[in-house]
Amino acid sequence: MMLIKKIFLLTSLFFLFHSINFSQKxxxxxxxxxxxxxxxxxxxxxxxxxxxxxxxxxxxxxxxxxxxxxxxxxxxxxxxxxxxxxxxxxxxxxxxxxxxxxxxxxxxxxxxxxxxxxxxxxxxxxxxxxxxxxxxxxxxxxxxxxxxxxxxxxxxxxxxxxxxxxxxxxxxxxxxxxxxxxxxxxxxxxxxxxxxxxxxxxxxxxxxxxxxxxxxxxxxxxxxxxxxxxxxxxxxxxxxxxxxxxxxxxxxxxxxxxxxxxxxxxxxxxxxxxxxxxxxxxxxxxxxxxxxxxxxxxxxxxxxxxxxxxxxxxxxxxxxxxxxxxxxxxxxxxxxxxxxxxxxxxxxxxxxxxxxxxxxxxxxxxVNRKEQDENEIFEPVNFSLMNSNFLKPVLIKKSKDNFDVIIFSETEDEVMLKGSNDTDEEIIITTKIKSGKNLIELKSDLSRYKEILLIFLSSNKMMKLKM
Incomplete structure (x- = not known):
């Protein structure tokens, strides 16, 4: 049952993600x-x-x-x-x-x-x-x-x-x-x-x-x-x-x-x-x-x-x-x-x-700004339609200093995670991802950041993550 719920959730996220037009091209x-x-x-x-x-x-x-x-x-x-x-x-x-x-x-x-x-x-x-x-x-x-x-x-x-x-x-x-x-x-x-x-x-x-x-x-x-x-x-x-x-x-x-x-x-x-x-x-x-x-x-x-x-x-x-x-x-x-x-x-x-x-x-x-906020997408007009067929990334808090980021991608890419607050931004990690499912383990207290930003460096995409 838990597996079915997870599949349903990921499928829903997939169609939600694709229901918005991200391509300025x-x-x-x-x-x-x-x-x-x-x-x-x-x-x-x-x-x-x-x-x-x-x-x-x-x-x-x-x-x-x-x-x-x-x-x-x-x-x-x-x-x-x-x-x-x-x-x-x-x-x-x-x-x-x-x-x-x-x-x-x-x-x-x-x-x-x-x-x-x-x-x-x-x-x-x-x-x-x-x-x-x-x-x-x-x-x-x-x-x-x-x-x-x-x-x-x-x-x-x-x-x-x-x-x-x-x-x-x-x-x-x-x-x-x-x-x-x-x-x-x-x-x-x-x-x-x-x-x-x-x-x-x-x-x-x-x-x-x-x-x-x-x-x-x-x-x-x-x-x-x-x-x-x-x-x-x-x-x-x-x-x-x-x-x-x-x-x-x-x-x-x-x-x-x-x-x-x-x-x-x-x-x-x-x-x-x-x-x-x-x-x-x-x-x-x-x-x-x-x-x-x-x-x-x-x-x-x-x-x-x-x-x-x-x-x-x-x-x-x-x-x-x-x-x-x-x-x-x-x-x-x-x-x-x-x-x-x-x-x-x-x-x-x-x-x-x-x-x-x-x-x-x-x-x-x-793109309607209200729609962007509700779907947790940051600056969607900057997304390229190329390589956009991936499921919405997920940030999971395991403990105070342990987080997982799960990214599904159809192509290889390089991603950067940034933490930001009212005064500054800080790069948390930069790493390559493969096509398919990617698990990134973070040993850091992310609660000190106001926002966690996920940037796809090769395909020029960016979004906000929520725990």
Whole structure:
């Protein structure tokens, strides 16, 4: 009888587990950028906290009503941030003084997840200042003032901008550590890299090239610096939370060719986006294909999808342009016909009053957060459908310092158990598992942890365990 009950329990868990869709690969991403630089979308021009919060709630409600399911929320621009950071000063937009009377990113995460919407922290990575808000630049805590030897001062068309120099190893460490801290402290669904490039071609970095060039051409060396930076960011965030997605938004044209011409990512700003995808440094990419349907949109979009190397390609659509906004439905349909993973709209204010016709059925790709909690699944939208045919793992307490973890898997994998509480996370064990039943014996008091997290490292899955 006991055996029959156990079989029934495991069978029930199996069907319960498979009744929820965990695959982002099979879901259409319907994303929108919320720009905070220069207060373009948010926050409003006031230091009233309640007005700021109300405004963001209204934006998120609007996004939900449009059946969009992913937000790229800008948290770093002009060398300031909208979260608590030990690396950089906070934005002046919240209280006018560079303080955070509340945590904008944490508030945004809570409100997005309430609505079943993914939220990715969007960062301007290499560019650290542009524009006329000189009070920001003149702050003694600004990176331009603190580390002038790290900075490229770039002049173009009488406009001056400031960029961190990715050729400097310490710069790459600084950027990646800043992002790692963010990922460790906040429950974001992804990191979204913008301005992950050089400012252009014409600036002097000969001295650094002489030190670090190592036989490469200068162009290839610059491309390698950007790629090395992305690789380091990937390594650091995955070491903290392997399930957090890493994406980037390069300029729209990789390389010019017949029927497609413009500013090139590869040659003009040293973005070798295909190399990033080929090497698996990104989980997704959002090329900024801000051309109209009559002018190269289809050609450029198709080329990105055809060179995805198995990664998610989400097409960036420039709805801020009238000739694009008027054809947005047709563009969305085209992304579907060629097999893109979805689309992203730049930016929220451009579609604030727009009603999408393409998905009035409300079939969004997000999973209901209440359903997640009830089924003890943590961040299910990050699960891959590949290798997902396993029974739900079980944590059994045998005594105060003895626990068993039972894992059923159809494939070989490597798993990590982490214990977490309000202040920190700790790796309990990392071990390989085989296909079939696996028993992991733990001689440790797990009651000191608030949560026990099980991470499948090869297949990028994660879930909470309860005793």
């Amino acid at each position: 099979n879901q259409e991403i319907r994303a929108v950028w919320i720009a905070t630089n220069h207060r373009l979308d948010w926050p409003p021009p006031t230091f009233d906290i309640e007005v700021q919060k109300k405004s963001l709630i209204e934006i998120f409600d609007s996004i939900k009503s449009k059946n969009l399911n992913t937000i790229y929320f800008q948290v770093r621009s002009n060398g300031t941030v909208l979260f608590n950071s030990s690396f950089e000063p906070c934005s002046f937009y919240i209280d006018g003084k560079g303080n955070l009377p509340y945590d904008p990113l944490q508030f945004a995460i809570q409100e997005a997840h309430k609505r079943g919407i993914e939220i990715h922290a969007w960062l301007n990575v290499v560019q650290v200042f542009a524009g006329g808000e000189l009070d920001i630049l003149n702050n003694p805590d600004h990176i331009v003032k603190r580390k002038p030897d790290w900075i490229i001062e770039y002049q173009e068309n009488e406009m001056k901008s400031y960029w961190l120099n990715p050729a400097i190893p310490e710069v790459r460490e600084y950027i990646s550590d800043l992002i790692k801290e963010l990922v460790k402290n906040y429950n974001v669904d992804g990191i979204h890299l913008d301005y992950i490039r050089y400012p252009g071609r014409n600036f002097n970095d000969d001295s650094l090239f002489n030190i670090y060039g190592k036989g490469l051409s200068k162009d290839n060396w610059r491309r390698k610096n950007i790629t090395d930076l992305i690789e380091l960011i990937n390594k650091k965030i995955k070491s903290v939370k392997p399930y957090v997605k890493l994406g980037a938004t390069p300029i729209g044209i990789y390389k010019n060719h017949s029927g497609m011409s413009g500013w090139e990512g590869y040659n003009d700003v040293y973005q070798d986006a295909r190399e990033w995808l080929k090497r698996g440094l990104l989980d997704y990419i959002v090329p900024q294909v801000y051309w109209s349907i009559e002018n190269n949109f289809e050609v450029i979009t198709r080329e990105w999808v055809n060179n995805s190397f198995g990664k998610n390609v989400i097409i960036g659509i420039g709805a801020f342009k009238d000739d694009i906004k008027s054809k947005i439905e047709k563009m969305i349909e085209y992304t579907r016909t060629i097999g893109a993973q979805g689309f992203a709209i730049f930016r929220y204010s451009s579609i604030k009053d727009y009603k999408f016709q393409n998905f009035l059925d409300n079939k969004t790709s997000t």
